[in-house]
Every structure is written in structure tokens, then in C-alpha cells.
Amino acid sequence: MNFLEYKKYLYWGGAFLLVIIFWLAFGSESNEAPVLYASPQQGTFKIDVTTTGELRAKNSTSIRGPEGIREFRIFNVPIQRLIPEGTVVKKGDFVAELDRSEITSSFQDAQLELEEAESQYESAQLDSTLTLSQARDNLINLEYAVEEAKIAVEQSKYESPAVQRQVEIDLERARRELEQARKNYKTQVRQAEVNLREIEADLKQERREVERIREIMSKFTIYAPENGMVIYKRNRDGSKTTEGSSISAWDPVVAELPDFSVMNSITYVNEVDIQNVRIGQNVDIGLDAMPEKELTGMVTDVANIGEQRPNSDSKVFQVVVELNEADTTIRPAMTTSNTIHVNKIENVVYVPLETIHTADSLNFVFKRDGLDMTMQQVVLGMMNDNDVIIHEGVSLNDQLYLSTPPDTAGVQKVYLPEDVLKEYRDEEETEEIVEQAPTNERTGDISERQRRRPVNRE
Structure with a gap:
């Protein structure tokens, strides 16, 4: 190789190196996020409801x-x-000590009424004494009049018959007046007794009223x-x-002395999740104040009527969870984290919720098919906070898009057979009928139905 050829290869190599450097520096910076995939999983699917509660003593x-x-x-x-x-x-x-101002005012009023009743009783006694005394004096005077008439009769035997008859009439009149006075005296005595009894009854009532108020006032110190x-x-x-x-006055409870041997966690479940919560479900309980403690419990009561709690936009239902363990370190009003185990379904296929997309009221997933993709209709089952069960439409080997692909134009939609969809629609209608049955008849129904469904038809 001569120098010219060597120089040519050197230029080409340098140019190629510059292209790689330029691509690394600028070409790799793309605005498009990397595409993420997820594969369906098969196994035990847990459905939990997580809430925050507060400890209270059961008794x-x-x-x-x-x-x-x-x-x-x-x-x-x-x-x-x-x-x-x-x-x-x-x-x-x-x-505790309660404010006695109102009861003190009532007590003073009752004392005034008692004093008035006592005065009336004393006055009635004096009136009766005076009236009866006058009546007794009148009887004595009438007795003297009878004696005088008798003497006049004895002295008239030497008088004319007319005079004798007159004094006899006077004697008879005196006797009748004495007899009538004696009857009137008995009536006056009875009237006085009745009047005194009525006033005495009012007096006793006023005394009882004062004693009753005094007794209640003593209970203002608790x-x-x-x-x-x-x-x-x-x-x-x-x-x-x-x-x-x-x-x-209708509910005068000031405080409670709790029995720490049995504790409850009072929690509230939103109206979406409450339909899945049943009495008898197991609960894992954690304490915010003591994270190292792991407690368990069971749902013992589910409210039938929702309520609007402070700082809550939706209706919630009270749920009572009884702790299985007795612990001397826990106290009422401690905050708890409750995980209610609603259901556990064995041997099902499930995928992340992010892989599910809705179009025209149907559920789809985007499947990776080599370099292409398809939009596959699926039948969904129960879901939890992260995943959802897939009854039809995917297999364990599929790769599903975790987000909507950037370009879905021209993507082929694959629909499930109508007979498969009809089967699940029939099961949903059956489920609605079952949901109208009593709660004890519904327990475990959903999990059993899920176990009967096939995992996948592919």
C-alpha cells in the first residue's frame, strides 16, 4: 500500500468516526420516550382494600x-x-367538674317554692286550729243553752200550760241546735284534715324536688x-x-374506660370498594406509631348506610375490624393501616392496568407482533390497585405495550369470537342475580366463578 492509498483510508476512517461522534452527541437525543413492554403473569391474584383506621376498645x-x-x-x-x-x-x-350555674338557679327556685309550701302549711294549720277552736266554743255554749232550757222546764211545772209548752219547745230547739253543731264540727274536722293533707302533699313534693336537685348537683363532680x-x-x-x-342531657357520657383486652380498628371504606367488603374477611393491621408490629384481624361489621366524613368528597361506609391479638402497648386512638383481603384467586392470568385501553366501550391491549403490532380485544375480570385479570385475548408469551403506542394509525383490530363474548355476558347476568341474594349466600361466589372460567382460549 502506497502513501496515497493509506492517506485515502485515513480520511475515510476519520469521516466515519466523526459521523459516529455526531450521532452519539445529537442523534440519540429523541423526544420520543422508549417503548416499554410487559408480559402477562400467571398465578395467585390477590384483591385487597387498603384503608386507614383508628383503634378503639371493643368494650x-x-x-x-x-x-x-x-x-x-x-x-x-x-x-x-x-x-x-x-x-x-x-x-x-x-x-371532671361540670358547670353548676343552671342547676343552681333551679335549686334556688325550688327552695323558694318549698318555703312557700311550708308557709301555706303553717297557715292552714293555724286556720284549722282557729276554726275548730271557735266550733268547740260554740258547742260548749250550746250545751249550756240546753242545760238552761232543762232548768226552765223544771221550773215551769207551776206555770200555766202555755208557758210549760213554750219552755219545752225552747228545750227541744236547743237540743237540735246542739246536735247540728256537733255534726258540723265533725264535718269541719274532716275538711281541715283533707285540706292539710293536700297542702302537706304539695309540701312533700317540694321537699323531694329540692332533695332531687341537691342529689343531681352532687353528681356534677364526676x-x-x-x-x-x-x-x-x-x-x-x-x-x-x-x-x-x-x-x-340525652347522652351525658363524658369519657370511657376502655378494656384493652379486645381492640377494634374503626375504618371507613369508599363507596366503590365497599361492595367487595364482607364480614369475616381477614385483615393485616399495621400501626403508624410502631411500624415493627404486625397484627391481624377480621371484619366484624360493615355499615349498610354511607356517611359524609369531614375532608372527604365521597360517601364512605364504616367498617369494624376486630384485632386477633391482645397487646398491652397499643392504645385507643392510635392510627392503623388496614389491608382487607377481599379475595384471592388461584391460577389466573393478569396484566398491569397500564396495558388496558378502551375504544368504543370495548377493552383492548396493544400486542407486539414482531416489528408490527395488533390491537387485541380482551375480556377483563377482577382488578386490584395494580393489575387486572384477563380471561380472554392474551397468552403468557405476548408482549403488551404499557402505554398507548405513538402511532396507532392502520393498526389491525382483532376481535374475540361472539360465542366467547356471549358466554361471559351470560355469566355477568348470573352474577347480577347472585348479587341480589343475601350476603351469606354470596360469600365466596366471585372467587368460585373466577376459578371456573378458563385461563385462555388461545
């Missing part, structure tokens, strides 16, 4: 305020003093009925009872 002893304050037209009582929440108390220890840790009542808006809060 507790209520610390209650005074009962019966509605009788005195008192419907809400402010709280003046409270011991700190979480205080461990013994039976009889002080817990003491612990049992040993335990004080946990204050939560209001409907989620706020805790504090100093300055009021207790209702």
Missing part, C-alpha cells in the same frame, strides 16, 4: 354525667374541669366508676371532649 365502661337534668329544663351542661386524657385512674378518683385509663368521648365531627365542651 368499655362509660363515665357519665348526671342523669335526669332534662326534668329541670337543662339540656346541655358545660365542662369546667377535666383531667388529662390518658390518665390512669382508680375507682372513685376525680375525673368520679371514675372503675379502674382504667380515661379516654374522652369523640363528638360527631371527630373532635374530642375538652374543657369548655358541653355534654348532652
Whole structure:
């Protein structure tokens, strides 16, 4: 090789090297994201509902305020003093002090009414004493009149018959007046007794009223009925009872003394997921305050009616999860993370949710077919937060686009046979009928139906 040929090859090699460098520097910077693929997986498919909850004791002893304050037209009582929440108390220890201003006013009114009743009773006694005393004096005077008439009769025997007849008439009149006075006196005594009994009954009622108010006032200082840790009542808006809060006459609970042996996690499930939650489902429970603890539980109650919770845009349903383990370190109001195991289906094919696309109300996936691709119709099953079951349309060897390809013009659409689609439509109609059956008849129905379906027809 002469020098000229060597120089020619050197130029060509340098040019080729410059092209490679230029491509590496500028050609590799493309605005198009790299295409990612995913293959279907086969195995156990788990469907979980994840929520946040709060620990509460399943059983507790209520610390209650005074009962019966509605009788005195008192419907809400402010709280003046409270011991700190979480205080461990013994039976009889002080817990709270309520405002006595309204009950004190009622007590003063009742005392005034009692004093008035006592005055009426004393007045009635004096009136009865005076009236009966006058009646007794009148009887004595009438008795004297009868005696005088008798004497006049005895002295008239020497008088004319007319005079004798007159004094006899006077004697008879005096006797009748005495007899009538005696009957009237008995009636007056009975009237006085009845009147005094009525006034005495009112007096006793007023006394009972005062004693009742005094008894209720003594309960405005609240003491612990049992040993335990004080946990204050939560209001409907989620706020805790504090100093300055009021207790209702219809529900005078101030606090609870929880039983830590059995704890519940109270959680709320949105209206989309609640249809899959059933009593008896297992739950994995974590504690935000103690991440190292792993607890388990079971769903024991599912609310039938939804509610609007604060800071929530959708309706939620209360779900009660009972913990299987007893742990002395956990406390009420601790935040829990609950994973409710709704369903577990064996031996099914599933793909990431990102591979599913919708067109004309049908579900499709984009399959890689060598250098080309096809748009394959699929039949979907149940889904969780990440994946969805595919009953028809894919095989384990397929490569599926994780996102919509940049250029879908002219992509061939492959539809499933009508008889296959009809089979699944019939099963969906059957499922709707089953969903109308009682809950205990529906338990496990979906998982059994999923197991009966074929994995793939390809």
C-alpha cells in the first residue's frame, strides 16, 4: 500500500468516526420516550382494600354525667374541669367538674317554692286550729243553752200550760241546735284534715324536688366508676371532649374506660370498594406509631348506610375490624393501616392496568407482533390497585405495550369470537342475580366463578 492509498483510508476512517461522534452527541437525543413492554403473569391474584383506621376498645365502661337534668329544663351542661386524657385512674378518683350555674338557679327556685309550701302549711294549720277552736266554743255554749232550757222546764211545772209548752219547745230547739253543731264540727274536722293533707302533699313534693336537685348537683363532680385509663368521648365531627365542651342531657357520657383486652380498628371504606367488603374477611393491621408490629384481624361489621366524613368528597361506609391479638402497648386512638383481603384467586392470568385501553366501550391491549403490532380485544375480570385479570385475548408469551403506542394509525383490530363474548355476558347476568341474594349466600361466589372460567382460549 502506497502513501496515497493509506492517506485515502485515513480520511475515510476519520469521516466515519466523526459521523459516529455526531450521532452519539445529537442523534440519540429523541423526544420520543422508549417503548416499554410487559408480559402477562400467571398465578395467585390477590384483591385487597387498603384503608386507614383508628383503634378503639371493643368494650368499655362509660363515665357519665348526671342523669335526669332534662326534668329541670337543662339540656346541655358545660365542662369546667377535666383531667388529662390518658390518665390512669382508680375507682372513685376525680375525673371532671361540670358547670353548676343552671342547676343552681333551679335549686334556688325550688327552695323558694318549698318555703312557700311550708308557709301555706303553717297557715292552714293555724286556720284549722282557729276554726275548730271557735266550733268547740260554740258547742260548749250550746250545751249550756240546753242545760238552761232543762232548768226552765223544771221550773215551769207551776206555770200555766202555755208557758210549760213554750219552755219545752225552747228545750227541744236547743237540743237540735246542739246536735247540728256537733255534726258540723265533725264535718269541719274532716275538711281541715283533707285540706292539710293536700297542702302537706304539695309540701312533700317540694321537699323531694329540692332533695332531687341537691342529689343531681352532687353528681356534677364526676368520679371514675372503675379502674382504667380515661379516654374522652369523640363528638360527631371527630373532635374530642375538652374543657369548655358541653355534654348532652340525652347522652351525658363524658369519657370511657376502655378494656384493652379486645381492640377494634374503626375504618371507613369508599363507596366503590365497599361492595367487595364482607364480614369475616381477614385483615393485616399495621400501626403508624410502631411500624415493627404486625397484627391481624377480621371484619366484624360493615355499615349498610354511607356517611359524609369531614375532608372527604365521597360517601364512605364504616367498617369494624376486630384485632386477633391482645397487646398491652397499643392504645385507643392510635392510627392503623388496614389491608382487607377481599379475595384471592388461584391460577389466573393478569396484566398491569397500564396495558388496558378502551375504544368504543370495548377493552383492548396493544400486542407486539414482531416489528408490527395488533390491537387485541380482551375480556377483563377482577382488578386490584395494580393489575387486572384477563380471561380472554392474551397468552403468557405476548408482549403488551404499557402505554398507548405513538402511532396507532392502520393498526389491525382483532376481535374475540361472539360465542366467547356471549358466554361471559351470560355469566355477568348470573352474577347480577347472585348479587341480589343475601350476603351469606354470596360469600365466596366471585372467587368460585373466577376459578371456573378458563385461563385462555388461545
